[in-house]
Amino acid sequence: MKRTVSILAGGLLCGVLSTAALADDGRELVIDGETIATTAVAADDHPLDEIISGWRFRSAETQALQMDDFENPAFVAIEYAEEIWETPAGTSNKSCADCHGDADSFAGLRTKLPRWNDEMGKPATMEMLINASIETHQGAEPWKWESAEMLAMTAMIGLQSRGMPVALETDGPMADWIKKGEELYYTRVGLLNMACANCHEDNYGNMIRADHLSQGQINGFPVYRLKWGGLGSIHRRFKGCMDQVRAEPYKRGSDEFIALEAYVASRGMGLSVETPSVRN
Amino acid sequence: MKAIAKTIAAATLLISGSAVAGVVAPGDVQFVEAAVPVSLTGVAGDPAKGREWFANRKLGNCLACHANDDLAEEQFHGEIGPYLEGIGDTYTEAELRAIVINSKEVFGDATIMPAFYKTDGLNRVAKKFAGKTILSAEQVEDIVAYLATLKE
Numbered sequence: 001m002k003r004t005v006s007i008l009a010g011g012l013l014c015g016v017l018s019t020a021a022l023a024d025d026g027r028e029l030v031i032d033g034e035t036i037a038t039t040a041v042a043a044d045d046h047p048l049d050e051i052i053s054g055w056r057f058r059s060a061e062t063q064a065l066q067m068d069d070f071e072n073p074a075f076v077a078i079e080y081a082e083e084i085w086e087t088p089a090g091t092s093n094k095s096c097a098d099c100h101g102d103a104d105s106f107a108g109l110r111t112k113l114p115r116w117n118d119e120m121g122k123p124a125t126m127e128m129l130i131n132a133s134i135e136t137h138q139g140a141e142p143w144k145w146e147s148a149e150m151l152a153m154t155a156m157i158g159l160q161s162r163g164m165p166v167a168l169e170t171d172g173p174m175a176d177w178i179k180k181g182e183e184l185y186y187t188r189v190g191l192l193n194m195a196c197a198n199c200h201e202d203n204y205g206n207m208i209r210a211d212h213l214s215q216g217q218i219n220g221f222p223v224y225r226l227k228w229g230g231l232g233s234i235h236r237r238f239k240g241c242m243d244q245v246r247a248e249p250y251k252r253g254s255d256e257f258i259a260l261e262a263y264v265a266s267r268g269m270g271l272s273v274e275t276p277s278v279r280n
Numbered sequence: 281m282k283a284i285a286k287t288i289a290a291a292t293l294l295i296s297g298s299a300v301a302g303v304v305a306p307g308d309v310q311f312v313e314a315a316v317p318v319s320l321t322g323v324a325g326d327p328a329k330g331r332e333w334f335a336n337r338k339l340g341n342c343l344a345c346h347a348n349d350d351l352a353e354e355q356f357h358g359e360i361g362p363y364l365e366g367i368g369d370t371y372t373e374a375e376l377r378a379i380v381i382n383s384k385e386v387f388g389d390a391t392i393m394p395a396f397y398k399t400d401g402l403n404r405v406a407k408k409f410a411g412k413t414i415l416s417a418e419q420v421e422d423i424v425a426y427l428a429t430l431k432e
Contacts, residue, residue, distance in 0.1 A: 189404040191414060192394040202392065203360050209337070209344040210356040248404045 029055055031067055036163050040270030047201055053271055057214035058280060066278040074155060074224035074276035077231050081156030084149060090140030099137060103160055110161035110273045114262045116173050123177050123262050126154045145252040151231040155222045158275030165272055166219055168265050181263025184256060190247030217268040220277030227280065234261050303417045306399045314386040315374035320417035330426025333419050340415060340423055350430060361393060366432040376427045380420050396420060
């Protein structure tokens with residue numbers, strides 16, 4: 001299933017060696033005394049031999065920021081979301097809390113997304129579920145995909161599933177979307193003519209200039225990226241990778257990015273939710 | 281005397297003029313086996329400039345994937361492709377030119393290495409880069425001249 005040819009063997013060998021070195025560095029992700037698994041066993045038909053969280057590929061300093069919620073810069077946004085959670089808005093003049101009670105009623109939700117939604121006729125991402133509830137229940141204006149409110153809320157609701165394994169529903173109508181996402185994942189695009197798989201499957205563990213290539217997993221999203229100086233969505237990261245290879249990116253919230261998100265989520269099944277994680 | 285100077289000037293102009301007109305367009309590059317024997321510009325490249333393009337992130341950015349001891353002053357060399365030590369001994373200039381223009385002609389379609397002088401057969405190229413090549417013909421020749429200097 002690994003789509004590589006012998007000519008890449010040199011690069012691959014490097015990858016295997018440095019990946020092994022990584023796995024041996026012994027560092028575990030422990031937050032508040034709780035160990036969060038950063039690797040998962042891949043099924044036999046999985047294109048990867050081992051599923052590894054992006055956290056493992058970051059420097060010791062960046063890793064440390066994620067190991068302490070007081071150091072983690074994303075927690076400013078978590079506090080902001082907790083405020084919004086309690087604030088009445090819209091024609092209903094109700095807050096999220098009025099309908100949902102404590103935010104931890106959403107524990108487990110992050111592990112299932114994107115999830116098929118009959119009304120929408122497509123898989124729903126966290127952003128889409130939040131906006132649907134704001135519009136139909138709260139009677140307020142939906143948020144922009146990459147707005148401060150949306151990033152904070154997706155992180156805060158995601159946090160309720162921290163440590164739980166990604167467990168996407170891949171059957172039924174999801175199967176077609178995941179297939180579509182898989183096609184996109186292996187399609188070369190842009191002036192540099194590269195696919196996601198060229199970097200994140202064939203070369204994870206290798207340095208690409210100053211960047212240590214990970215498997216491009218999304219279990220940590222939204223992530224706080226030091227380079228962005230704030231949180232960013234999964235679709236922002238996809239766009240960034242397409243920009244890097246000088247491709248015309250799809251729009252945030254587009255069917256293409258929803259399909260790609262569903263497929264990438266399915267590649268990371270078994271990894272723990274780490275939202276909000278920290279990246280450089 | 282003046283007349284001669286004039287003719288020489290005119291002739292020089294003609295030569296350099298025809299050299300520009302004679303730049304091989306991306307679609308017209310002739311591969312002979314895994315080599316491109318003819319210079320894209322008709323003149324030799326400048327290895328010092330080639331060294332710069334090799335490291336420049338907006339141009340060759342070759343260092344993103346290849347380690348190269350000759351550029352020890354640059355931090356962070358990539359590990360995606362092979363080391364390029366002694367590459368000038370391994371390949372002829374014609375072969376190096378082919379690799380830089382379109383490495384898929386040399387290594388096959390599966391290679392991750394981008395084609396630096398090619399505009400067709402690409403998918404969803406960003407509007408800003410549509411119809412453009414990553415490197416100009418001159419820059420390709422500069423890099424080829426530079427690679428040829430990397431001898432053991």
